[in-house]
Amino acid sequence: MNICCIGAGYVGGPTMAVIAQKCEDAKVTVVDINDARIAAWNSDDLPIFEPGLDEIVQAERGKSLFFSTDVAGAIKEADIIFICVGTPTKTYGVGAGQAADLKYIESTARMIAKEAEGDKIIVEKSTIPVRTAETIQRILESTSGGYQFSILSNPEFLAEGTAIRDLLNPDRVLIGGETDEAGQQAVEALVGVYASWVDREKILTTNLWSSELSKLTANAFLAQRISSINAVSALCEATGADVDEVARAIGTDSRIGPKFLRSSVGFGGSCFQKDILNLVYLCEYFGLPEVAEYWRQVVSMNDYQRKRFTRKMITSLFNTVSGKRIAILGFAFKKDTDDTRESAAIYVCRDLLLENAHLAIYDPKVPASTIYRDLGIEPDDPRVEICSTAYEATQEAHAAAILTEWDELATLDYERVFAGMLKPAFLFDGRNIVDLPALRAIGFDAQGIGKGG
Numbered sequence: 001m002n003i004c005c006i007g008a009g010y011v012g013g014p015t016m017a018v019i020a021q022k023c024e025d026a027k028v029t030v031v032d033i034n035d036a037r038i039a040a041w042n043s044d045d046l047p048i049f050e051p052g053l054d055e056i057v058q059a060e061r062g063k064s065l066f067f068s069t070d071v072a073g074a075i076k077e078a079d080i081i082f083i084c085v086g087t088p089t090k091t092y093g094v095g096a097g098q099a100a101d102l103k104y105i106e107s108t109a110r111m112i113a114k115e116a117e118g119d120k121i122i123v124e125k126s127t128i129p130v131r132t133a134e135t136i137q138r139i140l141e142s143t144s145g146g147y148q149f150s151i152l153s154n155p156e157f158l159a160e161g162t163a164i165r166d167l168l169n170p171d172r173v174l175i176g177g178e179t180d181e182a183g184q185q186a187v188e189a190l191v192g193v194y195a196s197w198v199d200r201e202k203i204l205t206t207n208l209w210s211s212e213l214s215k216l217t218a219n220a221f222l223a224q225r226i227s228s229i230n231a232v233s234a235l236c237e238a239t240g241a242d243v244d245e246v247a248r249a250i251g252t253d254s255r256i257g258p259k260f261l262r263s264s265v266g267f268g269g270s271c272f273q274k275d276i277l278n279l280v281y282l283c284e285y286f287g288l289p290e291v292a293e294y295w296r297q298v299v300s301m302n303d304y305q306r307k308r309f310t311r312k313m314i315t316s317l318f319n320t321v322s323g324k325r326i327a328i329l330g331f332a333f334k335k336d337t338d339d340t341r342e343s344a345a346i347y348v349c350r351d352l353l354l355e356n357a358h359l360a361i362y363d364p365k366v367p368a369s370t371i372y373r374d375l376g377i378e379p380d381d382p383r384v385e386i387c388s389t390a391y392e393a394t395q396e397a398h399a400a401a402i403l404t405e406w407d408e409l410a411t412l413d414y415e416r417v418f419a420g421m422l423k424p425a426f427l428f429d430g431r432n433i434v435d436l437p438a439l440r441a442i443g444f445d446a447q448g449i450g451k452g453g
C-alpha cells in the first residue's frame with residue numbers, strides 16, 4: 001500500500017514514522033513544499049525534536065519511509081493521502097483572529113485533484129472546522145477527471161513531547177467517514193492501517209462531522225481543565241490555599257480524574273487556543289452566541305493567567321523591572337519539545353520587554369533564532385541575551401522565572417544559582433516544579449502559582 005502525507009511538520013513527521021514502522025506492507029512518503037524542512041528530515045539533524053523520533057526515522061528512512069519535495073509524484077503513487085498541512089488562525093478579513101485559515105487545505109485539495117491518476121482515499125489529519133470535508137469533496141469533484149475520492153476525518157490526538165508514545169499506544173484512534181458503501185470501504189482501509197498495532201476496540205468510527213467536531217471538543221475540554229485550575233490558583237493565592245493540594249484532592253474523585261490539573265503560567269502550543277477560537281467562530285456562525293461566549297472564556301482565563309504572572313513579578317520587584325536583568329528559564333510551550341508556538345514564555349517576555357527589562361533566556365532545546373523571531377527582535381538587540389546554561393542566565397540577575405517544566409530546571413544546584421544572583425534574589429516558578437520551602441531556606445524570595453500563605 002502506498003501512503004503519502006502532505007505536510008512534514010510536528011504532526012505529519014512523527015505520525016508517518018510510526019505508520020512506516022508498524023504497518024509492514026506500507027510505503028510511506030512524506031512530502032512538503034518547504035525544501036529546507038525536507039532536507040532536514042533526510043539529514044541526521046531532524047527539523048523537530050521529539051523523544052524517540054530519531055531512532056524510528058533512522059531505522060525506517062530509505063526502506064519504508066521517504067521524505068521528498070515531489071508532491072505531485074507522491075500524490076500520483078498514493079492509495080491513501082494524509083493531509084497534515086497547517087491550519088493557522090486567520091489573520092485577515094472575515095473571521096480574523098478566530099476562524100481557521102483554510103488556504104493550505106484548499107491548495108492541497110486542488111493539487112490532489114490536478115495530479116491524481118486514479119481513485120484515492122483522502123484523510124484529513126489537520127485540525128479543521130467542522131464540515132471542511134465537504135469543501136475538500138467539492139473541490140475534488142469539480143476539478144478531477146472522474147476518479148473516486150473518499151474523504152475521511154482522522155484527527156490526531158498526540159501531544160508534543162510524548163508524540164511517539166501517544167502514537168504507539170493511543171487511548172483511541174478516531175476515524176470519521178461517509179455512511180455510504182464507498183465511504184465505509186475507505187474507513188475499513190484506514191482501520192486496517194492502524195490495526196497493524198492498535199487494538200480494534202480502540203479504533204472508533206463515526207460519521208465525518210462527529211469526528212471533526214470531536215477533535216475541537218477534546219482540545220476545548222483539555223484546555224478548559226487548565227483554565228479552571230488556573231482560575232482556582234488565583235483564589236488560592238488570595239486565600240492561603242495551595243493549588244496542588246486542591247488539584248490532588250479533587251483529582252482523586254474518579255469522576256474528575258488526576259490528569260491535566262497542573263496549574264501553570266498558562267497553556268500554549270499550536271492547538272488549544274487555535275481550536276477553541278475556531279469553536280467560538282463556529283458557534284457564532286451557527287447563531288449560538290452564548291455557547292461561543294462560554295468557550296471564549298477558556299482563552300480569556302489563559303490570557304489573564306499569563307498577565308497575572310508578569311504583574312506579580314513586577315509588583316514583587318518593587319514595581320519596576322526597568323533595566324533589571326531577569327533570567328527566563330525555559331521558552332518552549334512545554335518540556336521535551338523545541339516547539340514555541342503560543343508559548344506562555346513569549347507573552348511573559350514581551351510584557352517584560354515593554355517594561356524595559358533585560359532578559360537572559362535559557363532553554364535546553366529552543367534555538368536562539370526561534371526566540372528572536374518569536375519576540376520580534378533582531379539578534380543584536382541589547383535587551384535580550386540568549387544563554388547556554390541556566391547558571392549563565394541567572395548570573396547577576398534580579399529575578400528568575402521558570403516558564404517551562406524542563407526536568408533539569410527542577411534539579412538545578414539552587415545554592416549555586418542563589419550565589420550568582422543579586423539580592424534579594426527572586427524566583428518565580430510558573431510551573432510549580434521546585435521545592436519552594438527549600439529555596440526559601442537558601443535565601444530566595446520564591447513564589448509559585450496558586451501557593452497562598
Ligand code: UDX
Nearest residue numbers: 007008009010011032033034084085086087104126127
Ligand atoms: C499542523 C496544523 O497546525 C494542525 O492544526 C494540524 O492538526 C496538523 O498540521 P503541525 O504539523 O504542528 O500541525 O504544523 P507544522 O509543523 O507547521 O507543519 C505543517 C507543514 O505543512 C509545514 O512543514 C509546511 O511547509 C507544510 N505545508 C503547508 C505544505 O507542505 N503544503 C502547503 O500547502 C502548506
Ligand code: UDX
Nearest residue numbers: 156157158159160260261262264267268269271333334
Ligand atoms: C494538545 C492535545 O493534548 C493533543 O491531544 C492534541 O492533539 C494537540 O494539542 P499539545 O499541545 O502538544 O497537545 O500538548 P499538551 O500536553 O496538551 O499541553 C498543552 C499546554 O497545556 C502546554 O503548554 C502545557 O504545559 C499546558 N498544560 C498541560 C498545563 O498547563 N497544565 C496541565 O495540567 C497540562
